[in-house]
Amino acid sequence: MGEHNHNHEVHSGERLIDAARDSLLSAGEQWTSMRADVFEELASHERPASAYDIADNLSAKRGKRVAPNSVYRILDLFVGNNLALRVESSNAYLANSHPGCTHDCIFLVCDECGEATHVDSDEVSKTVRGIAQDAGFATRRPIIEIRGICASCN
Incomplete structure (x- = not known):
């Protein structure tokens, strides 16, 4: 499984958002306002959230429609960079409380x-x-x- 060369600290609130941003930037990706909004919305859920839930909530907050397909693409990026975890059986997502961690x-x-x-x-x-x-x-x-x-x- 390999060694984990990171700080296995569990984050929440603003510290979680900062840790996610730092992790994504260190992976060579951009932290856009839309990505920030999607992560913040995802992190606000205690239970797994679907891309449709996130898109609906962001649409209401932004005052314009946010397409679920855009949210799916961002969530896939987050899962690929260990910022989010996907619950396969319900096609829903959780924010990873220790971004960048690669535990199974x-x-x-x-x-x-x-x-x-x-x-x-x-x-x-x-x-x-x-x-x-x-x-x-x-x-x-x-x-x-x-x-x-x-x-x-x-």
Whole structure:
């Protein structure tokens, strides 16, 4: 899985937005006003948000229509640069609380309230990557989703 050469500090609020901007800029990408708005909107959600949710909220804030396709492109850029995490089963996104971190994605997804909790487990990641390697498969970034009921809904 490789060594993680970054500060594994969890960010929130303005510090999260600053960390995301710094991470994207250090990757050689631009931090445009639209990208900033999309990230800020994404970061304001406690539960995974769809591109349509983000586009609708930004349209209301900006007073003009923001196309979901534009939001999808930005979210894909964010996922590719580890600023956001994609919950595959619900096609929704979460802001990565430690931008730039490349831990594998392990989500606990509640079927009742929709909450998706991202957890890190080097042990699980090592096992999954080992299984893939034994099968001759080169992994990029495993995404594991465990569906069930969260403690609040249980």
